[in-house]
Amino acid sequence: MRIVDVRETTIPIASPIRNAYIDFSKMTASIAAVVTDVVRDGRRVVGFGFNSNGRYAQGALLRERFIPRLLEAPPDALTGEDQTNFDPHKIWAQLMANEKPGGHGERSVAVGVLDMAIWDAVAKIEGRPLFRVLADRYRGGQADARVFVYAAGGYYYPGKDLAALQREMGSYLERGYTVVKMKIGGDTLDEDLRRIEAALAVVGSGERLAVDANGRFDLETALAYAAALAPYGLCWYEEPGDPLDYELNAAVARAYDAPLATGENLFS
Numbered sequence: 001m002r003i004v005d006v007r008e009t010t011i012p013i014a015s016p017i018r019n020a021y022i023d024f025s026k027m028t029a030s031i032a033a034v035v036t037d038v039v040r041d042g043r044r045v046v047g048f049g050f051n052s053n054g055r056y057a058q059g060a061l062l063r064e065r066f067i068p069r070l071l072e073a074p075p076d077a078l079t080g081e082d083q084t085n086f087d088p089h090k091i092w093a094q095l096m097a098n099e100k101p102g103g104h105g106e107r108s109v110a111v112g113v114l115d116m117a118i119w120d121a122v123a124k125i126e127g128r129p130l131f132r133v134l135a136d137r138y139r140g141g142q143a144d145a146r147v148f149v150y151a152a153g154g155y156y157y158p159g160k161d162l163a164a165l166q167r168e169m170g171s172y173l174e175r176g177y178t179v180v181k182m183k184i185g186g187d188t189l190d191e192d193l194r195r196i197e198a199a200l201a202v203v204g205s206g207e208r209l210a211v212d213a214n215g216r217f218d219l220e221t222a223l224a225y226a227a228a229l230a231p232y233g234l235c236w237y238e239e240p241g242d243p244l245d246y247e248l249n250a251a252v253a254r255a256y257d258a259p260l261a262t263g264e265n266l267f268s
Helices: 059-072 088-095 107-126 130-138 162-174 189-203 219-232 246-255
Strands: 003-012 028-040 043-050 180-183 209-212
Touching (some): 003 059, 003 107, 028 107, 043 107, 059 107, 162 180, 162 189, 180 189, 189 209, 189 219, 219 246
Antiparallel strands (some): 003 028
């Protein structure tokens, strides 16, 4: 059982939208295909992975460090003891060989692209959905048949007025979402409050609306928003400040009784 090739490319996902911190006018993403020598249903198993928007493509890191390590590793360093499938944890160790521990670098994004592709291949080799594979390995076979999802939108967009924001929020409800999220911090506090109230007029209550500042605020601004948001009873207030500014996040948590969210931009 071998990985015979890894193909990666950069794709543009450019858009005129923006959040409080970045615009997406030059945004890219990486897509990778991990090609194996395993055949299922007459076709070679290929695992696919990609990275989230907002982090740009990771082609240089993938090509210079991580793909070569994967292809150069001996086959038995990539598979489980019974040699019937690949072992994502052993592969991760191969990818991170000769890397310093810790750090807040882009390498986690590059490795994540390949890690996703490996898990995709593992599930295809077993012939089962990945969530079933994970449940058997890590939850004693107990899998949730349904999971909570929400619609993330409400970006700033050239010419987008309150009516357009309301139409967008309404479209998510029409598709069955029960919670929607919108961006804040890309305008003044007063204007953001008008946007929030416009969204609430559509979704109906604060528990159905979350807001995301994408780490934009300093402490003073984060606390000002926290005080202004409190009466709305929102589902959550996300990333008020830099996720690595632990003092800021702790101060906001002390001042804001409703739920806070962070963590998507913490890496190791």
